[in-house]
Amino acid sequence: SHSDSTLENPFIGSLGLVGFREFGALSFNNEETEFETYLQFADIGAISKGVVGVIHTETSEIVDNDPSGLANAFLIDVDGESTTSAVYGELEWDLEPLIGANGFTLITGGRFESDERTRQVFADTNLQSDRTFEEDVFLPKLGVRFEPKDGLEFGYTYTEAYSPGGVEVDLVSGFVLPVGAPGALSLSEFEKETIRNHELHGKASLMNDRLKLGGTLFYYD
Helix, strand or coil, rough: CEEEEEEEEEEEECCCCCEEEECEEEEEEEEEEEEEEEEEEEEECCEEEEEEEEEEEEEEEEEEECCCCCCCCCCEEEEEEEEEEEEEEEEEEHHHHHCCCCCCCEEEEEEEEEEEEEEEEEEEEEEEEEEEEEEEEEEEEEEEEECCCCCCEEEEEEEEECCCCEEEECHHHHHHHHHCCCCCCEEEECCCEEEEEEEEEEEECCCCCCCCEEEEEECCC
């Protein structure tokens, strides 16, 4: 898959306050290309179903402005690139032939992901930031499902997810500088975040499938 989007603000001007810098027409461009292949299978011994796959994503982001014709324009150039490669898989095991647990299914899986993200920030002609963030993470998945009879199911699943670290850029900060002040943008770095998800669910089919009831309880840390 491939996506390419551009958002342009063609207007030029300033904050409307005397003595503050002007800005040119702004352009935001985002481009993403993703390759993925996976294999699904079912009924292989004790494995009732499963999937294994690989995925690779490349993303670029460019933010800049055009100060043409403006005497005191503030010039910005913010470039970001990221590459993500991952291998993932999930298996559902029928526990009856393995340990004699009738109606129980064990869910095992995970995702190994490698991320690299770079962020370059220029304000006027000054380099504000040139950082690279690299993360290698393993995100497990583990669960169990119990079906005591047809039409009745209970289950628990534990998964992990994360957001990689990076640089946050305040694109407005430079435009509020007085004329003659050195160009700068407000920057702040942030570390990766890991999310631990717990899920309990239950569902039932009653009255010959004319009535279906279901509920899910989530807890995120």
